Amino acid sequence: MTEPPDLASIHPPSGLVLRAGDLTLRPLADADLPEYAALIRRPIFEDEQSPQVFPWYRTEPDVRVREALRFQWHLRSELSPEQWTIAFGIWAHGRLIGSQDVSAHRFAERRTVSSGSWLTLDAHGNGYGTLMRQAMLVLALDHLGARRAESSAVLGNAASFAVSRACGYVENGTQVSTLRGSVEEEQRFLLTPATFRRPEVPVEVDGLTEELRAMLGATATASPPA
Incomplete structure (x- = not known):
């Protein structure tokens, strides 16, 4: 009997x-989902009544887990050059501590990515939020050829603002949240290759094949820096 192919x-x-310092970022696999489900039952916010709390986190834990798993499977099935999101799990010293996603719409034409992220509360204060965003930006800018990276956070979210500024984002107007269940006002941020503040540690990118580039609409890019 032949062995089944690697997924x-x-x-x-x-x-x-992606590997950067203490962190490893990779898309969540089905085998990771029990650990992921346990993770999203844990505290993420110091004040769970704050407007900064994600709408999906406000639900009961069992509902939160069920919808989170459905969302992960949805992202895989909907990935195409027209629109895609890669949701990375974040591991520090082998322990899952959060999530960093990167998304694009018509990337081949727009060369623009957006992102969102979170860490469990006990992982805050180690610089991981900045480093995982920088690792994602190295992938997007250097390896996929993005020319713009956009982000946003609810007004008053000082921790998220600090991460954006540490990476080199600049303020880019405000908007009403596009998240389902939220009408909070958000600060928009914009980063370009010229403003990007690179991490102090190298970022290794493995597994970016030509097949994956084609799936993301990123086949015609500059070579990554030496």
Whole structure:
């Protein structure tokens, strides 16, 4: 009997791995989902009544888990050059501590990515929020050829603002939240290759195959820096 193929050979995003300092970023696999489910039951926010709390986190834990798993499977099925989101799990010293996503719409034409992220409360204060965003930006700018990176956070979210500014984002107007269940006012941020503040540690990118580039609409890019 022949061995079944490695999942990355038939679903290229599964083989993507970023490494930066203590952190490893890779798309969540089904085998990770029990650990992920346990993670999102844990505290993320100091004040769970704050307007900064994600709408999906306000639900009962069982509902939160069920919807989070459905969302992960949805992202895989909807990935195409027209629109995609890669949701990275974040591991520090082998322990899952949060999530960093990167998304694009018509990336081949727009060369623009957006992102969102969170860490469990006990992982705050280690610089991980900045480093995981920088690692994602190295992938987007240097390896996929993005020319713009956009982000936003609810007004008053000082921790998120600090991460954006540490990475080199600049303020870019405000908006009403696009998240379902939220009408909070958000600060928009914009980063370009010229403003990007790179991490102090190297970022390794493995598994970015030509097949994956094609799936993301990123086939015609400059070579990554030496």
